[in-house]
Amino acid sequence: MTDAPDTPAPAASTTDPMVLTSIVGAVGTITLNDNARRNALSAALLDAVIGAIAAFEAKSVRVVILRAAPGLKVWSAGHDIKELPRGHEDPLGYGDPLERALRTIRSYPGPVIALVQGSVWGGAFDLVLSCDMIIADETSAFAITPANLGLPYNTTGLLHCLNRLPLNLVKEMFFTANPVKAEQAAKWGIINHLVAAADIETFTTELATHIATKAPLAIAVVKEQLRVLTDFQPVAAQVFERIQDMRRAVYESADYEEGISAFLEKRKPVFRGV
Structure with missing residues (x-):
């Protein structure tokens, strides 16, 4: 079960690899390949993404494209809800597979598109x-x-949003959980380029290939500088502890248990604020 609304998904063999990879020149492509589960971000899928990126780094791949198969209605349905811990454990702790995948992407010494x-x-x-x-x-x-x-949601994830998007948009997205459609996503700067479906593969490949002709050491150091400058924001110890206490109160609440149970039971949750 995943964050996306329940919709039929195409069938796939249990022997299919979780991701498909290819390298053309200095550009590597990772294609999410758990289509039967709408590319739910399970530990297995995320471990496969991490492994593919590590393999690309070992081969000095300069630019990585991360994608799903063309023609799917859902690029990814989000975190595998069945794998979220319940009870007294942080559901988005530092060692969570999604958190590890995010750090891998952000620290890759080349652009990931x-x-x-x-x-x-x-x-x-x-x-x-x-x-x-x-x-x-x-x-x-x-x-x-x-x-x-x-x-x-964890502080790291909120900072990812705040570093990229206007505060009012971040609040609207988190408060409503409503999807932002393509045209609005372009307006708000969620995406770099809005390209017609017929042209998107060519456009992305040409952009990645162009970047791959530039100086890789210069690009790597700029990417790392930007990561450090945006990620490492000082937070007083007592402030961090307060945030963690506030989050703990939520993931130990009856509302969290109700939200997960309702999702798995395919019903509307009834949140009581306790």
Whole structure:
């Protein structure tokens, strides 16, 4: 189960790899390949993404494209809800597979470009936002959905959003959990380029190939400088502890249990603020 609304998905063999990879010149492509589960961000899928990126780094791939198969209505349905811990454990702790994947993408010594066709839900929004650029077509939409689950999003994820998007948009997306459609996503700067579906693969490949001709050491150091400057914001110890206490109160609440249970039972949750 995932963050996206329940819709039919295409069948796939259990022997299919979680991701497909290819390298053309200095550009590597990772294609999410768990189509039967709408590319739910399970530990297995995220581990496969991390492994593919590590393999690309070992081969000095200069630019990475992260995508789903063309023609899908859902690019990724978000975090696998069944894998979220319940009870007294932080559902988005430092060692969570999604958090590890985000750090891997953000620390890759070359640009990672998200090619988005279809809707992006929940934790998958954090995934594409952690890429260096987002190229999307008219079928794309973006939603961040912890309010549907009673889930306290982590500070790291909020900073990812605040570093990329206006505060009022971040609040609207988190408070409503409504998807932002392609045209609005372009207006708000969620995506770098809105490109017609017929042209998006060519456009993205040409952009990645062009970047790959530039000086890789210069690009790597600029990317790392920007990551450090945006990620390492000082927070007083007592402020961090207060935030963690506030989050703990949420993931130990009856509302969080109700949100997960309602999602798994395919019913509307009843949140009581306790």
